[in-house]
Amino acid sequence: MNASYFHEQILTFAVKAGELMLKSGAETYRVEDTITRILQAHHYRDVDTFVIPTGIIVTIDDPHFSMCTKVCRVKNRSIRLDRIELINQLSRDYVLGNIGFDESCQRLIEIEGIITYSPLKVILWMGISSAFFSIMFKGNLLDFILTFMIEILIGTIHYNLKQKHIISYFVLFLCSLSIGFSVTGFYYFLGNSMHIEPIVIGCIMPLVPGVAFTNAIRDAIGDELLSGISRGIEALLIAICLAAGIGLSLSIGFKLGGLL
Numbered sequence: 001m002n003a004s005y006f007h008e009q010i011l012t013f014a015v016k017a018g019e020l021m022l023k024s025g026a027e028t029y030r031v032e033d034t035i036t037r038i039l040q041a042h043h044y045r046d047v048d049t050f051v052i053p054t055g056i057i058v059t060i061d062d063p064h065f066s067m068c069t070k071v072c073r074v075k076n077r078s079i080r081l082d083r084i085e086l087i088n089q090l091s092r093d094y095v096l097g098n099i100g101f102d103e104s105c106q107r108l109i110e111i112e113g114i115i116t117y118s119p120l121k122v123i124l125w126m127g128i129s130s131a132f133f134s135i136m137f138k139g140n141l142l143d144f145i146l147t148f149m150i151e152i153l154i155g156t157i158h159y160n161l162k163q164k165h166i167i168s169y170f171v172l173f174l175c176s177l178s179i180g181f182s183v184t185g186f187y188y189f190l191g192n193s194m195h196i197e198p199i200v201i202g203c204i205m206p207l208v209p210g211v212a213f214t215n216a217i218r219d220a221i222g223d224e225l226l227s228g229i230s231r232g233i234e235a236l237l238i239a240i241c242l243a244a245g246i247g248l249s250l251s252i253g254f255k256l257g258g259l260l
Helices: 003-023 028-040 081-095 101-112 119-136 141-163 168-193 196-207 210-221 225-259
Strands: 046-052 055-062 065-073
Touching (some): 003 028, 003 046, 003 055, 003 065, 003 081, 003 101, 028 055, 028 081, 028 210, 046 225, 119 141, 119 196, 141 196, 168 196, 196 225
């Protein structure tokens, strides 16, 4: 390994770890802290880290080399708490000196390559969780079954549209439209034996921006105002897309039913 460029390799490793955490839904402060701790373990004179939900900028400076800066654009964020925990542990081990640089890089590559749950499992558990949410909101057995069926359909639509790299807000809007039309369709066959409210609430629960909203509050409390505002707007836009899709589809569905 060329000692002249070792600081660049350390910087690349730290930023890569932060990028994977940010892509996996980690809070801004956690990403900044992880990157900073990895770099400060090498006792550089200056370490400056700036993280927002869509990008990372890190600069290191030391008498032994010229100032070095790395910028990373972050896209396609998702929720991978398992990956966040593994990278957290990796950074702790590295900072404490329990593992070397080469082993850390190899572990980071392995963490990046960890396969998440299969689409079938995700869709199945979306259906199960939604069905139990409908029971929480005073639904009956029929509501439980209908919610499960509708959410399996929504999960399939969501997965297929995400694979086509369509804008996430539009995907959520289409999913909420599908929920509304499905509910109104069942209603005209089953009538008052089913309850619309618990079914709709149960179906949208897996789509609501709970993590985004929580991270927005946490970033704002931690004086990460830019990240807090951006994550808050993201959560608000998701909520608007869901509400607009549900409201529009239910309105259209009931008006068409009235005409028929």
